[in-house]
Amino acid sequence: MDLEQYLKDLEEIVNIDSGSGDLEGCRTMAEYFAGKFESAGFAVRISREQGKHPHVEARNFIRKSETIDVLFMGHLDTVFPKGTVRERAFSLDDGKARGPGAADMKSGALLAFYLAVEIKKRALPMNLCIAFNSDEEIGSADSVAWMKELGGKAKYCFNFEPGRETGAFVKERKGVYDYRVIFQGIPAHAGVAPEKGASAVIEMARWIWALTNLNAPEQGTTLNPGIVKGGSASNVVAEHAEMLVDLRYTKESELQRIERAFDEMAAYPRVTGVKTSWERKEGFPPMTPNKSTEEMIRMMKDAALKLGQDLPEFVSTGGGSDANNLGGLPVSVMDGCGPVGGNYHSDEEYMVLSSIEQRFSLILETITGIVNR
Numbered sequence: 001m002d003l004e005q006y007l008k009d010l011e012e013i014v015n016i017d018s019g020s021g022d023l024e025g026c027r028t029m030a031e032y033f034a035g036k037f038e039s040a041g042f043a044v045r046i047s048r049e050q051g052k053h054p055h056v057e058a059r060n061f062i063r064k065s066e067t068i069d070v071l072f073m074g075h076l077d078t079v080f081p082k083g084t085v086r087e088r089a090f091s092l093d094d095g096k097a098r099g100p101g102a103a104d105m106k107s108g109a110l111l112a113f114y115l116a117v118e119i120k121k122r123a124l125p126m127n128l129c130i131a132f133n134s135d136e137e138i139g140s141a142d143s144v145a146w147m148k149e150l151g152g153k154a155k156y157c158f159n160f161e162p163g164r165e166t167g168a169f170v171k172e173r174k175g176v177y178d179y180r181v182i183f184q185g186i187p188a189h190a191g192v193a194p195e196k197g198a199s200a201v202i203e204m205a206r207w208i209w210a211l212t213n214l215n216a217p218e219q220g221t222t223l224n225p226g227i228v229k230g231g232s233a234s235n236v237v238a239e240h241a242e243m244l245v246d247l248r249y250t251k252e253s254e255l256q257r258i259e260r261a262f263d264e265m266a267a268y269p270r271v272t273g274v275k276t277s278w279e280r281k282e283g284f285p286p287m288t289p290n291k292s293t294e295e296m297i298r299m300m301k302d303a304a305l306k307l308g309q310d311l312p313e314f315v316s317t318g319g320g321s322d323a324n325n326l327g328g329l330p331v332s333v334m335d336g337c338g339p340v341g342g343n344y345h346s347d348e349e350y351m352v353l354s355s356i357e358q359r360f361s362l363i364l365e366t367i368t369g370i371v372n373r
């Protein structure tokens with residue numbers, strides 16, 4: 001690959017602010033890639049719905065079939081607000097690239113593009129589809145249905161989120177859901193008639209403690225009451241309280257266990273008179289390795305051997321990504337395929353330059369192996 005040109009392109013796109021809240025910036029990024037894919041001869045579709053985050057779909061259509069042999073996924077949004085580029089634009093030093101989204105994941109989207117162009121040039125007999133959305137960092141509400149549809153047609157998927165700091169790929173991600181729990185108590189004067197009240201805050205405290213008992217780290221299940229609020233004054237028995245809870249899990253049965261416990265606690269309050277309700281908010285199911293993921297890992301290891309590279313590692317993580325949305329589908333998914341990086345979502349984010357060509361050739365070799373099977 002032409003690394004010099006890649007870095008020039010990377011500079012150009014890192015220097016476009018495209019925080020998820022910046023629809024204009026997200027559009028600029030989507031149009032940028034749509035243009036690149038079009039000039040490289042791909043069939044391109046871009047969604048331009050008013051008020052929604054755009055997404056780009058590019059295909060090579062080499063086989064007459066709806067099946068997608070290989071799906072590349074990525075997101076064009078970052079967590080950084082408009083104006084970040086002015087403060088800290090793209091820079092290169094010490095073998096690293098920096099700037100908003102340098103690792104997560106403008107370098108990954110660009111790598112997917114370079115790979116796609118190479119695959120097209122070599123006329124590998126496979127249907128390739130590249131799918132970039134621009135609302136991943138805020139839960140992908142505008143793109144999830146489209147992604148699942150593509151995932152349902154695909155055999156193999158490479159998601160170009162950054163590789164781990166160790167260079168590892170990601171074969172498994174936990175499921176993530178947010179829950180809002182609302183406690184409705186009965187207000188009363190804390191001095192004059194406390195017995196007439198039912199404290200929403202005390203009932204919430206009981207829930208918080210119960211959550212720690214629902215944790216089962218050995219099963220991959222953890223709960224975190226990240227935000228709690230309640231009450232109106234110290235001399236009023238609290239009428240209202242609510243909390244936001246983050247759940248991480250790997251097994252469907254664990255999700256059911258937790259939600260059953262929520263139902264039970266809501267049905268039987270410890271503080272008589274408090275009404276509790278809960279709802280599952282945004283999140284993703286787990287991305288769990290299936291049989292063909294193991295096969296994919298074998299093929300990636302074979303490719304590394306062939307290229308004389310160190311054998312890649314494959315890890316599990318508690319963090320979610322869009323790859324989770326393909327969890328449960330037959331497609332085998334590998335994540336962390338982008339260049340290696342660290343300190344994502346912070347000013348200290350960096351991407352390791354030496355990993356660009358390494359991952360390019362490893363993934364290309366793996367895909368060649370897939371085609372020749």
Ligand SMILES: [Zn+2]
Pocket residue numbers: 075104105136161162321
């Ligand atoms: Zn990302």
